[in-house]
Amino acid sequence: MNDAFPRGKTAIVSTATYGMGEAPGLQSIDLLAHASIAALAKAGLTPADVDGVFTGMPFDLLSGLSVPEYLGIEARITDNNRTGGSAFQTLAVAAALALDSGQCDVALIAYGSNLRTGVGAIAPPPPDPFEWAYKARYPISAYALAAVRHMHEFGTTREQLAEVAVAARAWANRNPLAVKRGPLTVDDVLGARMVCDPLTVRDCCLVTDGGAAVVMTRADRARDLAARPAYLLGGAAATTHNRIAAMPDLTVTGAVDSGRRAFAQAGYGPGDMDALQLYDAFTINPILFLEDLGFCPKGEGGRFVSGGRIAPGGEFPVNTNGGGLSCVHPGMYGLFALAEAADQLMGTAGEHQLDRPVELSLAHGNGMLLSSQATVILGSASTL
């Protein structure tokens, strides 16, 4: 397979978030628009400069139409990906291909959701003819099943799962915009209300409002729009299933494939990364992704995250904004992970900017029930 990627030909030039936490009175698309306009302004652009729209609003099936209309964008290309929270890493790949081929010149990747304050407006999905009777509490039940299987096969412990939540909180405590801050210990996580064994409420991501936006251009223009663009070195996606019953192996995700391909395109390996954003819908996720992306052998993820290795001051900074567990999770978190990866590389993360150089930055997205995985690798000019 010719898995070519336009390595270094496109870059993220700006990002923004808006309304993280609670944004009463605002519709999802209002949050998306606030984030989009703010991100464009940082690059000296307005919506009228955009000609490629890459979005996926959770409860608006036609967001490929409504987003350009709302913002006044005459889109030459739109993409409205529906693979869950990994969609935004996949959209970054699509934007890179579209920019490189000239189908658009300024790509806007945008998301917004008022999941917390506007929850009454959501219609439940139609019942699944093969699963309705079991009253599964998705998504958490599916992740609980994966965690139980991982514990059974590899001896992963609840304490190791809790370490992921504790690390996320420690990162959030450095980020004034993070929704959930304050002390959190392993014992706090273990003693919290059990939701689906072995996951307590502190093993689960937040339910918040929030919007995010990322602006991409070709590399030649990026140098004029940003002091330190985040070049896309590689990006790949892999989809394995929809229903959790169809996942080939509950301890192995499509990140094996997406990561291997993204690293090959980038010409760098796991050990070269300076910061990792790994979609942490639940504490089992970063453990699975660290294994599948090649940071440790399969089954070692629980031990890998122990002892503060992914926390502030640790060897591998993971989810440096506080992640979905403690920063923000408005239904889908993928674009927030991409924005944080870019901000750390561009040096625009503000108060929670890492105190170490970030030349290579990875954002990994997860969709639905471990169903879709997508990995994007960003690099500074020195890595091209």
Next chain:
Amino acid sequence: MIQRARASGAYVFYPRVAEPRTGETDLEWVEASGSGAVYSTTVQRNRRPTPDSNLALIELAEGPRMLSKVVGIAPDEVRIGMAVQARILDEGDGPFVVFEPEQAA
């Protein structure tokens, strides 16, 4: 009943119009053994008065996995690898397949 592809002999669950990967439309309905083993299991802690409930992935003897729940045993006593047997349950909303530990079947 479960679907089986005539040419490959592979079993398919949930029911479809064609076999995954091959696209063959030679699916036929055959009797399912009802035997399986627990692949993974969790306890859904429900708000009272709804009791906690089991949710499990069952690896059918025919190969495919299905989502279901194990009954006839406390939800937190279900274990990975446990041999289970299917039975039909109807709680008033229509019949569906659940599993119970083999020795109790």
